[in-house]
Amino acid sequence: MMPVIEARNISKNFGRFQALRNVSFSAAPGEVHALCGENGAGKSTLVKILTGVLQPDDGQTLIGGEVHGIADTQHAQALKIGYVSQELSIAPHLSVLDNVWLGCRGVPLLHRRNELRERARRALNLVGLAHLSLERRAGTLALGEQQLVEIARMMVRDVAVLFLDEPTATLSDREIECVFSAIRELRRNGKTMIYISHRLGEVMDLCDRVTILRNGENVISTDVADISRGKLVEHMLGRSLSEMYPQAGGMSSVGALEIRGLMVPGKIRGLDFAVPRGKILCLAGQMGSGATEAVRALAGLVHDATGSVVLDGMPLKLGSVHTLLERNMRFVSEDRAGEGLFLNLSVEENFAATQFDVVRRFGLLLPAPVRELAERLADIVTVNPDRLRSRCGDLSGGNQQKIAIGRCITPGSGILLMNEPTRGVDVGARAEIYALMRQLCDQGYAVVMTSTDLEEVVGLADMVLTMYRGARVSLYGRDEISASRILLDITHPLTYENAA
Numbered sequence: 001m002m003p004v005i006e007a008r009n010i011s012k013n014f015g016r017f018q019a020l021r022n023v024s025f026s027a028a029p030g031e032v033h034a035l036c037g038e039n040g041a042g043k044s045t046l047v048k049i050l051t052g053v054l055q056p057d058d059g060q061t062l063i064g065g066e067v068h069g070i071a072d073t074q075h076a077q078a079l080k081i082g083y084v085s086q087e088l089s090i091a092p093h094l095s096v097l098d099n100v101w102l103g104c105r106g107v108p109l110l111h112r113r114n115e116l117r118e119r120a121r122r123a124l125n126l127v128g129l130a131h132l133s134l135e136r137r138a139g140t141l142a143l144g145e146q147q148l149v150e151i152a153r154m155m156v157r158d159v160a161v162l163f164l165d166e167p168t169a170t171l172s173d174r175e176i177e178c179v180f181s182a183i184r185e186l187r188r189n190g191k192t193m194i195y196i197s198h199r200l201g202e203v204m205d206l207c208d209r210v211t212i213l214r215n216g217e218n219v220i221s222t223d224v225a226d227i228s229r230g231k232l233v234e235h236m237l238g239r240s241l242s243e244m245y246p247q248a249g250g251m252s253s254v255g256a257l258e259i260r261g262l263m264v265p266g267k268i269r270g271l272d273f274a275v276p277r278g279k280i281l282c283l284a285g286q287m288g289s290g291a292t293e294a295v296r297a298l299a300g301l302v303h304d305a306t307g308s309v310v311l312d313g314m315p316l317k318l319g320s321v322h323t324l325l326e327r328n329m330r331f332v333s334e335d336r337a338g339e340g341l342f343l344n345l346s347v348e349e350n351f352a353a354t355q356f357d358v359v360r361r362f363g364l365l366l367p368a369p370v371r372e373l374a375e376r377l378a379d380i381v382t383v384n385p386d387r388l389r390s391r392c393g394d395l396s397g398g399n400q401q402k403i404a405i406g407r408c409i410t411p412g413s414g415i416l417l418m419n420e421p422t423r424g425v426d427v428g429a430r431a432e433i434y435a436l437m438r439q440l441c442d443q444g445y446a447v448v449m450t451s452t453d454l455e456e457v458v459g460l461a462d463m464v465l466t467m468y469r470g471a472r473v474s475l476y477g478r479d480e481i482s483a484s485r486i487l488l489d490i491t492h493p494l495t496y497e498n499a500a
């Protein structure tokens with residue numbers, strides 16, 4: 001079948017860095033085509049070229065079999081090419097309705113308000129936002145809902161080809177199902193979708209074909225049915241990945257973090273749990289379950305949280321950031337760009353910023369200790385020491401996340417609080433982060449984390465506490481953890497109870 005969209009021998013440089021080298025790609029009508037590769041492989045760059053955001057330095061783009069430039073994003077829209085970018089582009093002060101129509105060519109002239117509302121409503125329903133008011137200010141929505149609004153934005157347009165760059169990175173399982181059903185609906189209507197995700201389970205479930213890039217070059221394009229998941233990973237990394245998840249540690253020795261009666265008005269209704277040093281406890285739940293808030297509350301970031309926290313037998317005042325720092329309890333945010341890192345500072349400065357006491361002499365930051373600290377942390381989290389002077393924002397998602405974790409490593413062992421520790425991180429870096437977390441645990445750390453990636457929860461956690469609407473459903477030890485149990489708990493705990 002004639003491809004609807006095609007790239008031939010595309011090259012693209014950023015300064016001296018070559019992000020794409022002779023890359024070719026094509027997608028047929030009615031196909032869901034995955035674009036896979038490690039962080040920095042060039043996926044987003046290729047997508048930006050095919051959506052008019054960037055111009056190639058060399059090579060051709062073809063639409064419907066004919067060589068055809070894509071001058072800019074407006075032009076892409078005229079060519080019926082849609083794009084949901086990796087970075088959110090919600091206008092926070094506008095309503096949901098206005099956000100759905102934002103950037104759509106010629107809308108106000110052509111349509112009556114009622115029709116605009118109706119079509120927006122239908123699009124929102126399609127992505128599982130039936131409950132959402134059109135008048136709601138988009139800035140008040142949760143991150144996942146904002147992402148769904150962005151997808152709905154493409155549903156009201158008449159697109160033939162839709163590029164989705166990591167649309168599910170911020171979504172819960174239920175929301176991902178909504179996106180999948182929307183994608184399947186579009187496929188039934190003969191639309192073409194190009195889908196980027198680091199969650200390989202999604203690629204195997206959803207996509208018909210897959211193209212793999214590595215270091216800015218083509219590796220292979222094939223039917224998904226013809227490739228195993230192991231092979232997929234091997235092509236992405238250029239090597240085989242023997243173990244994704246590290247071996248769980250032995251019995252923990254001393255100390256623990258104990259939480260009693262954790263409450264956040266309207267969000268968490270009294271939560272009790274304990275995690276011994278040496279263990280990873282995962283709070284699993286959908287958006288609205290309170291899992292993320294629980295971790296943020298422990299990190300002192302929720303002002304109306306109450307409850308008792310005891311660390312190694314000594315009480316710890318909830319909400320006192322000073323005490324948290326003193327007792328080596330640190331938070332790794334799910335929002336790297338917003339609150340995890342200083343993207344405009346160097347890697348070295350990012351490391352130094354959380355440990356002033358180590359690098360400061362007489363109130364001054366001295367270059368030698370800063371460098372020394374940075375080198376030590378870079379070594380622990382396996383970031384290339386040549387990158388210490390680079391701007392943090394120029395590094396791949398995987399490297400950024402390693403730095404965010406490195407910032408939290410303190411002398412002596414501590415407690416790591418982590419929300420979504422591998423969001424947007426590729427398989428290779430992901431395995432390294434898991435190994436790092438396990439290594440820290442073996443040194444006496446305890447980890448309390450949340451994840452909406454069920455596979456990660458099952459593979460990584462020593463204990464899983466499932467949550468639904470602000471309360472605990474069950475607690476599982478390593479040997480009791482299974483994806484189906486967790487899924488039941490976090491989606492339909494009542495059905496489960498009735499069935500049991």
Ligand SMILES: Nc1ncnc2c1ncn2[C@@H]1O[C@H](COP(=O)(O)OP(=O)(O)OP(=O)(O)O)[C@@H](O)[C@H]1O
Pocket residue numbers: 014017019037038039040041042043044045046086394395396397398424426
């Ligand atoms: N505007 C830019 N200036 C300089 N370098 C860039 C720019 N955009 C991308 N790069 C570099 O080009 C390479 C490819 O980046 P790209 O964003 O396409 O990767 P990706 O495959 O989408 O990765 P990820 O999975 O992390 O999103 C990376 O090394 C990145 O640092």
Ligand SMILES: [Mg+2]
Pocket residue numbers: 043044045086165
């Ligand atoms: Mg990308």
